[in-house]
Amino acid sequence: MYDVLCSITQTSLSSQSFTMLVLNNTNTQLLTFFLTGIPGLEAAQVWISIPLCLLYVIALSGNSMILFVVLREQSLHEPMYYFLSMLSATDLSLSLCTLSTTLGVFWFEAQEINLNACLAQMFFLHGFTFIESGVLLAMAFDRFVAICDPLRYTTILTNTRIAQIGVSMLVRNVAVMLPVVLFVRRLSFCSSMVLSHSYCYHVDLIQLSCTDNRINSILGLFALFSTAGFDCPCILLSYILIIRSVLSIASSEERHKVFNTCISHISAVAIFYIPLISLSLVHRYGHSAPPFVHTVMANVFLLVPPVLNPIIYSVKTKQIRKAIIKVLLRRSSKSNHQLSQSRHKAIYE
Incomplete structure (x- = not known):
């Protein structure tokens, strides 16, 4: 009799444990968070979404144009422009991974997101941020070799080595972000679900x-x-070495010319790292700051680099500017030719 009672008790406990395990897994899968727009300005979010959407359009179209001209123009098939295309691809991906939730919140009040979708977005958001940091370092290395050791530039930065740099950035991203995501998956959330x-x-x-x-x-x-x-720090070190090398050049005109080739990259570094560091500091130490400060910093961190990088490189890099103008003129002449053909056909019909 005692053995029977023990077996019944064990069966009951095991079924309860199984039930609790199923419920915990179900709760984890059904866990829902709520995204927010701009605290205190909920009534004006539709109007705020108009310039926000415009910034997304500029970021997507600008980076797509850079990618298109680098891939299309044979004259741009050089290490510097390969790294620039990596930067544009990263900025494009960074904008796309937040586009749906951001515009969903501002336009349709679609604030709910489940844990799995949230973790996936977090992985890609931080992953592309870290990849962009790696691309900026690769571009700094490119400028360092081009200025400090120009005779070996083509032998150091071969197509194979550029591909290896790209793969190493992807591997580093996965190795760093995978533990972060897995450990967030283990957390329990039992109070506020509002992000x-x-x-x-x-x-x-x-x-x-x-x-x-x-x-x-x-x-x-x-x-x-x-x-x-x-x-x-590696980027800073590369520019210290670049400056030391440039200052040894006797001609002031040559020094100005060499420095001018670095302006675009220095600007890209500034508009990436300043918002990134500011957002991290605000999140960790700015608990007394108003909620809208966190939101503004978050959107600046997300949108400023993808919006400004194509503009900076289009304005400051003569080869990119010429290639974009060439593509636009080619499209314009092609559309005019098609229009004249359609008019000519309409007249004779």
Whole structure:
């Protein structure tokens, strides 16, 4: 009799454990977060979405144009422009991975997002951010070799080596971001589910956890310092060496010409790292700041680099500017030719 009661009790406990496991898995799968627009300006969000949408259009069209002209024009098939196309592809991907949720929140009040979708967006958002940091470092290395060791430029930056640099950035991104995502998956969320932004940001997400998130915070800091925290000092070091090399040039005109080739890259570095560092500091130490400050910084971090990079490189890089004008003139002449043909055909019909 005692054995029977024990077996019944064990069966009951095991079924309860199984039920709790199923419920926990179901709750994890059905866990829903709520994205936010601009706190305090909910009534004006439709109007705010108009310039926001315009910025997305500029970012998507500008980076697509850079990619198109680099791939199409044979004269741009050089290491500098290959790295520029990587930067444009990264900016394009960064804009696309937040476009749906941001415009969904501002236009349709579609604020709900489940945990799996949130984690996927977080992975790509931070991943493309870290890839952009790596691309900026690669571009700094390109400028360093071109200025400090121009005779070996073509032998150092071969197509194979450029491809290896691109693959290494992807591998680093996966190796850094995979543990971050897996450890967020292990957290429990039992109180507020309202995020501070219109997309899933790591620091914002782990702050909603009701369990100990110190490991997640450490992993996030490790991911940041092992990517942007490593790349930024290396970029600074490369420019210190570039400046030392340029100052040894006797002609002031030559010095100005060499410095001018670096202006676009220096601008791209500034508009990437300044918003990134500012957003990280605001999230970690600006708890007393008004909520709209976090939202504004988040949108600046997201949109300023993808919007400004194509403009800067189109204005400051003569070869890119000529290639874009050439493509636009070619399209204009082609459309005029098609229009004249259609008119000519209409007259004779």
